[in-house]
Amino acid sequence: MSRQCENAMRSHTLTFHHDGSRPSGARCGVSAILLAVRNLLRVLALAAGASILASQAVGQEAPPVEPAPQQAPAPAPSPSGPVIVLDPAHGGTDTGARGEGGMVEKDIVLQIARTVRAELDRQGFRVLMTRNDDSNLSYDDRAAVANAYRDAIFISLHVSSTGTVGTVRAYYDQFDTPIPPGVVTASAQPKSPQTAGLTAWEDAQRPYAGASHRLADLVQIEVAERFSGSPDTSAGAAVRALRSVAAPAIAIELSSVAAPNLNSLTGSAAPLAGAIERAIAASRASSSGAR
Amino acid sequence: MARKWKIAIGILAVAVLIGLISLRSLHRRMVRLAETQAAEERARHEVLAAPISTPTDVTAKARIFWAAGPDQIAPVEIELPLSADPVQRSRQLLHALIVSPPTPGQRTIPADTELLAFYILPDGTAVADFSDALSTETPSGILSEEMAVNSIAGTLASNVPGLRRLKILIHGQEVETLAGNVDLTGFFDLNSAPQQASAAAR
Numbered sequence: 001m002s003r004q005c006e007n008a009m010r011s012h013t014l015t016f017h018h019d020g021s022r023p024s025g026a027r028c029g030v031s032a033i034l035l036a037v038r039n040l041l042r043v044l045a046l047a048a049g050a051s052i053l054a055s056q057a058v059g060q061e062a063p064p065v066e067p068a069p070q071q072a073p074a075p076a077p078s079p080s081g082p083v084i085v086l087d088p089a090h091g092g093t094d095t096g097a098r099g100e101g102g103m104v105e106k107d108i109v110l111q112i113a114r115t116v117r118a119e120l121d122r123q124g125f126r127v128l129m130t131r132n133d134d135s136n137l138s139y140d141d142r143a144a145v146a147n148a149y150r151d152a153i154f155i156s157l158h159v160s161s162t163g164t165v166g167t168v169r170a171y172y173d174q175f176d177t178p179i180p181p182g183v184v185t186a187s188a189q190p191k192s193p194q195t196a197g198l199t200a201w202e203d204a205q206r207p208y209a210g211a212s213h214r215l216a217d218l219v220q221i222e223v224a225e226r227f228s229g230s231p232d233t234s235a236g237a238a239v240r241a242l243r244s245v246a247a248p249a250i251a252i253e254l255s256s257v258a259a260p261n262l263n264s265l266t267g268s269a270a271p272l273a274g275a276i277e278r279a280i281a282a283s284r285a286s287s288s289g290a291r
Numbered sequence: 292m293a294r295k296w297k298i299a300i301g302i303l304a305v306a307v308l309i310g311l312i313s314l315r316s317l318h319r320r321m322v323r324l325a326e327t328q329a330a331e332e333r334a335r336h337e338v339l340a341a342p343i344s345t346p347t348d349v350t351a352k353a354r355i356f357w358a359a360g361p362d363q364i365a366p367v368e369i370e371l372p373l374s375a376d377p378v379q380r381s382r383q384l385l386h387a388l389i390v391s392p393p394t395p396g397q398r399t400i401p402a403d404t405e406l407l408a409f410y411i412l413p414d415g416t417a418v419a420d421f422s423d424a425l426s427t428e429t430p431s432g433i434l435s436e437e438m439a440v441n442s443i444a445g446t447l448a449s450n451v452p453g454l455r456r457l458k459i460l461i462h463g464q465e466v467e468t469l470a471g472n473v474d475l476t477g478f479f480d481l482n483s484a485p486q487q488a489s490a491a492a493r
């Protein structure tokens with residue numbers, strides 16, 4: 001390749017004539033193409049490297065879903081109180097409730113959970129989330145996050161399709177089937193599932209039914225003060241997300257995806273966090289008082 | 292006042308007048324459309340799911356649980372031909388629950404739902420097998436799903452003596468949830484089902 005041609009290419013002055021002919025002969029033209037291909041490959045390599053770095057940075061901001069109990073680290077003593085497991089319902093292909101304006105439950109509850117987590121973090125609680133992205137975990141995987149800890153509280157967050165807009169309901173799991181022999185009843189209330197022997201995974205919530213009911217009542221009292229029109233008492237329902245949780249577990253459902261805009265729902269997160277914080281504090285106080 | 296302003300105000304006044312007139316006719320059309328929808332829904336069900344009649348039918352008052360507002364259900368007394376046989380009686384009641392809500396807003400079960408089968412086991416367990424529409428068309432949410440289940444349970448508990456609990460199947464299969472939230476793998480206790488004057492959807 002002539003020096004003139006090389007210099008021209010380095011200085012990006014190599015141009016094609018309108019008629020398609022090259023400026024300085026065929027050899028220079030072939031070399032120019034090779035150099036252009038090399039430069040293109042370099043640019044692509046740089047771009048790929050940059051995208052990998054960017055994805056790693058994003059990954060740090062939005063960590064993956066909390067590990068299942070098998071992979072979870074051994075639970076450390078919790079001098080600062082229980083581990084609060086926030087469960088944004090649905091996710092992935094399971095959108096949950098859908099509003100006419102395009103709002104979907106899975107996205108709204110994720111936003112609300114992130115805000116509630118930040119608020120509770122600020123108050124000194126240890127908070128985990130079952131999902132922090134658009135993944136669709138099974139009910140058992142969600143329960144497993146809470147079941148990895150001895151002292152956990154599980155809160156499943158929902159937005160309804162129906163109901164008076166702006167109201168909030170707290171639910172505890174209501175078992176309707178007769179209690180099979182060998183399963184500990186709610187009145188027995190063991191301190192942990194291990195002390196009562198083996199409990200079937202699908203009945204893991206049963207020993208905590210009383211504690212969950214009390215927590216739901218306390219949360220409902222708090223949300224009734226903050227969200228006008230909400231009922232005064234919590235409700236029992238066969239909520240699938242709660243059934244396998246071996247800890248006090250409740251579901252909180254905001255009404256509804258028919259809200260006029262997204263902000264009116266996501267704006268509920270801060271008062272909701274306040275209600276949860278006060279209810280947990282009251283629950284802990286009553287538990288320690290009872291002892 | 293300049294002539295052009297007078298013309299502009301005149302055009303504006305005419306536009307407002309036309310708007311008001313068309314608004315009234317639009318409202319009338321909306322009311323007519325709602326009535327037509329309800330009538331169409333009734334007609335469709337008359338074709339798809341014919342009323343169940345048995346030789347022992349006696350017209351009696353039945354308490355059917357429909358929605359009473361956005362977040363609760365309440366019984367409505369209607370006269371129905373009801374069989375002495377508890378299985379046929381239950382089918383007649385659930386048919387009425389699906390087909391005959393007084394207004395579309397009181398519906399708790401999707402209009403396209405069909406009761407495919409109904410059994411009563413010797414221990415008082417009622418097994419109701421519904422078509423896929425119950426699962427796919429019930430709005431997702433704890434509240435809406437609870438209202439659907441409670442309306443079924445309350446209607447059966449209020450009108451069919453001897454039933455103890457309810458199992459809901461979808462197209463002959465046990466499914467995990469109704470529409471993503473309420474657990475259908477267990478039984479619903481009919482002794483604690485809403486039977487009184489008004490029942491909030493738990």
